[in-house]
Amino acid sequence: ETGVTQTPRHLVMGMTNKKSLKCEQHLGHNAMYWYKQSAKKPLELMFVYSLEERVENNSVPSRFSPECPNSSHLFLHLHTLQPEDSALYLCASSQDSLAGPNEQFFGPGTRLTVL
Amino acid sequence: AQTVTQSQPEMSVQEAETVTLSCTYDTSESDYYLFWYKQPPSRQMILVIRQEAYKQQNATENRFSVNFQKAAKSFSLKISDSQLGDAAMYFCAYRGSWNNDMRFGAGTRLTVKP
Numbered sequence: 001e002t003g004v005t006q007t008p009r010h011l012v013m014g015m016t017n018k019k020s021l022k023c024e025q026h027l028g029h030n031a032m033y034w035y036k037q038s039a040k041k042p043l044e045l046m047f048v049y050s051l052e053e054r055v056e057n058n059s060v061p062s063r064f065s066p067e068c069p070n071s072s073h074l075f076l077h078l079h080t081l082q083p084e085d086s087a088l089y090l091c092a093s094s095q096d097s098l099a100g101p102n103e104q105f106f107g108p109g110t111r112l113t114v115l
Numbered sequence: 116a117q118t119v120t121q122s123q124p125e126m127s128v129q130e131a132e133t134v135t136l137s138c139t140y141d142t143s144e145s146d147y148y149l150f151w152y153k154q155p156p157s158r159q160m161i162l163v164i165r166q167e168a169y170k171q172q173n174a175t176e177n178r179f180s181v182n183f184q185k186a187a188k189s190f191s192l193k194i195s196d197s198q199l200g201d202a203a204m205y206f207c208a209y210r211g212s213w214n215n216d217m218r219f220g221a222g223t224r225l226t227v228k229p
Binding site for chain 2: 003031033040041042043045048050055056090094096101102103104105106107108109
């Protein structure tokens with residue numbers, strides 16, 4: 001595997017289900033991100049982990065719970081979701097340093113549908 | 116807070132022609148980075164080009180080039196000799212030098228006509 005991978009690619013769940021999204025980066029990066037992409041809206045940053053510590057949480061509802069067990073893996077645990085949470089969830093990684101553009105590399109996304 | 120605006124929800128271009136996608140941003144910072152990302156239909160988002168704000172020279176990557184106007188806070192993307200494979204959503208993004216919070220515009224959907 002190369003780059004950033006995400007599983008599953010598609011997920012359909014009911015509002016009472018519990019599921020998890022997985023992201024893995026094979027780039028040796030030290031920061032990982034979760035974004036939500038909804039139709040006709042800018043990407044919304046949900047969570048940032050740098051060196052496995054959460055550094056940013058943009059007021060995301062508690063029904064989304066991130067987990068970063070190591071620098072290569074990132075999870076997004078989902079429970080009691082709402083239909084408006086249906087979207088494409090993108091994972092990204094970057095090599096953060098004080099001097100550098102630190103561009104982010106994205107995974108293919110998980111298309112989530114909440115019924 | 117920094118905001119990124121892409122005023123063109125959709126654009127189209129004839130194959131082999133040139134097209135320019137617009138992006139403006141709002142910031143009070145002097146050091147930052149700007150990016151253009153491409154997201155083809157049902158495919159992964161990839162970086163097209165980046166620009167460091169401290170560099171006056173516009174970035175170029177093969178058929179892709181930018182027109183960076185720092186004073187005007189404008190960062191447009193020019194695609195020359197457009198190809199069918201250029202059809203995608205294009206996102207402009209901003210990142211300040213001292214944080215890893217990247218702000219994205221709403222995107223421009225580019226259609227390439229054969």
